[in-house]
Amino acid sequence: MGPGLTLFIDADDTLWENNIYFDSVIGRTATRLEEYGVASERTREALMAIERQRTRAHGYGSVNFGASLEVLCEHVGLVHALEDLRPFLRAEIAALRRKRLELLPDVPDTLAYLRRRHRVVLFTKGNHDEQWDKVVRSGLRDHFHQVDVVREKDAGAYRDAARRLGVRPDRAWMIGNSPKSDILPARDAGFGAVFVPHPGTWALELAELPPDNHDAGILRVETFARLREVF
Ligand SMILES: [Mg+2]
Structure with a gap:
């Protein structure tokens, strides 16, 4: 792209x-x-x-x-x-x-690549202070143009983030491991979405995704590094 x-x-x-x-x-x-x-x-x-x-x-x-x-x-x-x-x-x-934060493979290099080409926003849900503490401890803060912590990642939260950050939903993509919080609500809000599965995903984050190729706005990559091939 x-x-x-x-x-x-x-x-x-x-x-x-x-x-x-x-x-x-x-x-x-x-x-x-x-x-x-x-x-x-x-x-x-x-x-x-x-x-x-x-x-x-x-x-x-x-x-x-x-x-x-x-x-x-x-x-x-x-x-x-x-x-x-x-x-x-x-x-x-x-x-x-x-707990020491353990980065997944190739994350810093891939983020550096993505940041050179696109505006990159860390979009996470949870307790505001705890999530920020993790961002700082991860050493990844400077890889992001913005960090946004929200209470829940539902379609409303995506629409709201797009509005606040002045982004057209059809120029926005969400990338993440959770069908329930990252993929389905982002699609509802008109974003594209890239599913990066993680085998240890919390059961409450799972949800059924449309079968392959049924929605051109949902892509899947097996590793974070492969985002370079998409973006
Ligand atoms: Mg996640």
Whole structure:
């Protein structure tokens, strides 16, 4: 494609690893709750239902995830054990927040290439301070013309971002790993979208995409580096 587009790029699990760390906290929590007689399957299912509901009300991020783990303990009948479990849960969340950010392969070079040809906006959802902290720690801030953190990435958020940044939707593309947050709502708002799948994507970010070639506005690349072939 010719230069001069605006590329909105997702952060978590597109630029750096994120969900695998949440998954490992869930794994250790499930193991811990087994000691109290709660089957691992039950822990995982209950947490999924709790997070589906709580992220809608409270948004994303490690603080809300920590609160969801406490709600989980109550939900599986461990109200009395919560005093016991709380130090473990808090230590897990604290470690999650300190985690070194691990960039996905070829991200800085690819961003440098894209930035030379297009306007590049990091577009991420979640807790404002936490997402900004990750952007700074990633060392990628200077690769972006702009950074935009929103509470939820729905079609309205894409329309709003296009308006705020003065971008025509038909000159904008969204790039990311989440069918639910990156691809479908961006298409609804009239953006093009490039799906970059990540095998560790959070279950709540999955959604069915149209079959290949049914929508010329949705492309798929298998690695971040291959965005050079598109843009
Ligand atoms: Mg993502």
